[in-house]
Amino acid sequence: MSTQIYADWTEANQRYLAALLSEIKAEMKPHMQQQQENDGLYNEWVAAKKFTLDIRASLPSPAAIDELCRVLNLSIFERKIILLCAGVELDEELSQMVFAFTQTSVLPTFRLALHTLTDAHWSALSPVSPLRYWRLIELTSGELMAGSPLKIDEQVLHYLTGVNYMDERLTELLESVENDDELVPSQQTLANQVTDAWSQTNNLVRLIQLVGADNSDKRAIAKTAAAKVGYQLYTVNAGYLPSGKNLSEFIRLWNRESALNNFALFIDCLESDLTDKSTLQSVTNVAENINGLTFISTTNTSLDLKREQVVLNVNKPTIKEQLMLWQMYLKPELKYTGQDLNRLVSQFNMSTKTIRMTALEANHQSQNGNPTKNGKSIWSMCCAETRPQLNELAERVIPVARWDDLVIPQQQKEILKEIAIHVQHRITVYDDWGFAAKSARGLGISVLFYGESGTGKTMASEVLANELQLDLYRIDLSQVVNKYIGETEKNLKKIFDAAEDGGSILLFDEADALFGRRSEVKDSHDRYGNIEVSYLLQRMESYRGLAILTTNMKGALDNAFLRRLRFVVQFPFPDTAQRSEIWKRAFPKQTPTKDLDMEKLARLNVAGGNIKNIAMNASFIAANDGQPVQMAHISRAARSEYTKLEKMLSSSEINYW
Template structure:
């Protein structure tokens, strides 16, 4: 048994002795009250002995007892203390019920009441049971139902009962609303310094009302880790409450405030109000949060992605940045020390591409260790890279569609000029850390470091396919942004949605594809009304985020002329996707069918006469494959003809003799 365990056990034993002695005093008072005759000397002597036993038990305590702490924390009078013990005796001593029934002259009243307490206990005062007095205000006791207040049964609150016997736990009425935050590992130096700064803010506060500490940023795990470190310094417990569970009904909210405030008194605790997923337009929820904060004077963190404004209560905000590249490298080195003692520069590659929190780095390493144990692939660089992609993969289901990149350069039929630009884009993504950081271009200016490209061309000319090829070659995730979800008619909502997209993607490993971007980023209009002004603000906001986004942002448009020229000047690459000529269409037809597809007598020269783009060719080929499979045949010209007729009908375009003549 270690020293700390021994001390705790010693305190628990002594606390039990003290509580038993204190209960014996109250039990003696009940016995004396049930005796109608003048108290004989032996009863007086017994009372004195009980008081002496309490004093001796108190002297034997290595630290103040739970009962003494409770009386001090809630400023209970002697009568309130004994009334609390009277209720505790009902739970801890079976004889109390019998004595209560005898004292009240009714076998059905085997419970304490205010009337009994006022008559039997020393130094009674009526206001002890008032609603705003400590016993009822802090729910230390519960008052049951009866015709009169003084005859209502009194019961000790279960949380207080366990506290008196030395057991600390979260009130079960808070379970599911407030959850514990475990102690996390060591912080990186920049986060540790910030934790010390926050601690100093609280320690230097001269007023009775503590300031609220707001931790702002996109990485929830880092904010919780910093809050956990602060609480370790302050020797406090840390709990978290999602903002979404804060009740809106005033009665429920008031009950939550009382229970939590009591909890902070009983156990030195701090609370994180987690607003990371809060809808900032939810006025009712924001009002409930403000009300909770205004009426709860304790150690409170607000974790949010953006700064929140709160009335009256002093609020101190800190922006939580991701660890520096050097700090991330140190975390990687420590996390990989067991599975890869010889790293051979792999960490540098990961840090250059991914901007991860310590928690995400440890998760990626754990995933990599599991793969190494089960997989035949011993290439640690590939395994770690894929683990980082998965761990950093943003949750953008409402705003974006994840596209698994499977296409490669062989699937892309383009003139060599366009292909070279695409290769240049890939080179910029691979070498951005070298050019920006090692060679110092980032030190010249923070503007224009984002890598952006505009893909312009008619529908089906390969713009999305090119994005998929880039993602596949760079081994990055590709997200297609759903513009119908991003663009909103409500002022400010479009910027908020764009912010969510970029913030979620900034951990790395993501290529953002804004498809049909002219719908969102068209020419900035002449300002005629408020809507025009805010539409221009949306475009300006996008320009700002694209210039600072550390990854690759791709825009596609069917009409390049619809894009604002000021916008075009700030895009690094523009790739024009031409409509394929006959030779290019023939090449697309040569590559369109997978190797396992049975084909018979397909003439690509004749097929190339179909005057459609690559996307339409793919549709025709796929439809022809289904037709052939259903007929139990290899894909033939007749199947392609039927598929072409279907595709042309969809396009509302006639299929001419020049295109399909002499096919048979």
């Protein structure tokens, strides 16, 4: 409504309220003055009544008192009590009349209302009556119930005068949802489903469960749907909901505010532990007892509720919609090509809000003389925005190795490059060329690296991370695997769910902790171990990023499991020529060296990881001696490394040094 209409309503509403108070005073005077047949007082009441009706007819929309009585179903007598309690706050004459009756207080009593007002009934004071159930009035202390002073609720008093706001007892828990993002078509369809369900069932279906991992898109859908049916949306964190009597009071106050002001509630369960009985009970109680339009945001549909609800799965915008959002928000002067955008939406699954904020940041950097170069800056921003929070379950590895650092047979290098190609072009093959439509299974890029320790498996993962410009997370499966049934899957689920949006490279190190031959099932724990393996492979197959398993013992893997992996790469023990190449790369350019014989060093029969250790230890020895790294320093470091490996340093390896 316009400002002028609102101002007219406010003025008319206050005039109407003042007229109603005059009517109340005219009705009370004969009883208080013991002049029940006084024609003059009766005529005063008739005139006040007529004046009230005239003002009511001029109101552009219903007055606050009329809406209060209609929505909360107050009787005529209960309406008069509300006016009486409001009147002593707003009208000096009425407060003096009340004081003259009570002789002790300007607050009216129920006895006064029974004595002076028509249509009286005792049930108006019962705890289940609208006056007390909705906390419209409060009985202050008194020996007798009928003699207890009645005080109007402050928020209700302001509501009657046209000053509308959220009850402060609720504002401590609630937050208004402000979301200016326009819905993409797929999400607008969901918002329409909410409003259709609301209108087609005459507002009987009031509970909407929104299932998905991202809250920003769900809030936008809920806000759009609520606004379309005339509701303002507020959100509450499920973990902040009170319990016990406080929860009952919260539900009662919210139902009152929602009914009077058309408020809708969004219960955010994403960051709350619904396995906690207290939290789950609070959420369930609210969901089952809230009267107005209510949305519940969950990651699954595990809430067992006794009332009818609509369950909608909310996904991120589709790839085409994300592409459209980037094109809409990025400034043309950034010269971000269609190929660049295709790479972004292929790798990062982002909400409307995240795309908008990232694009605005890129635009801001461009305005401040820091333009993006070939999209690398925006790519880095997307990595940061979608970076998973894996805490103790994974370690983020900063990749430094590149193709030149990796010394493995050419055939293995070609396979690694093929893996990178699969990651880079999956949107073309899966979506544009239709492979995703044929089958949803096996679209994840799952890889096995096998070989002895130190042969380059982790380095190869770093090389891929650098090539693809993606975050790399190392997950030690020996830490993820839990002896308690079901806990391993929970840990794996946390990892994949957290990394899904950014498609980070997940490196599951030491897969031997989980894999075993299916034929070697000795008890229920072994059988359940196979279930854990199947779950891991299932998530790897559906994961939108690259997932890598490493093992020292390929023979420990069942062939049926191997068939479910996209790539299997062997990292052989390096031969003499490869060890020579590894030694050439072992020392940084800044390291001073003298008279190093790579041919002799290559005779040390150790893998690349051990060569790296020997080179570093030799550097420390040389630094302590104040000399450049020489063969003697490497000899001492090699003996130490062999002792750690419980190997004998043969004369053929060290001879002629």
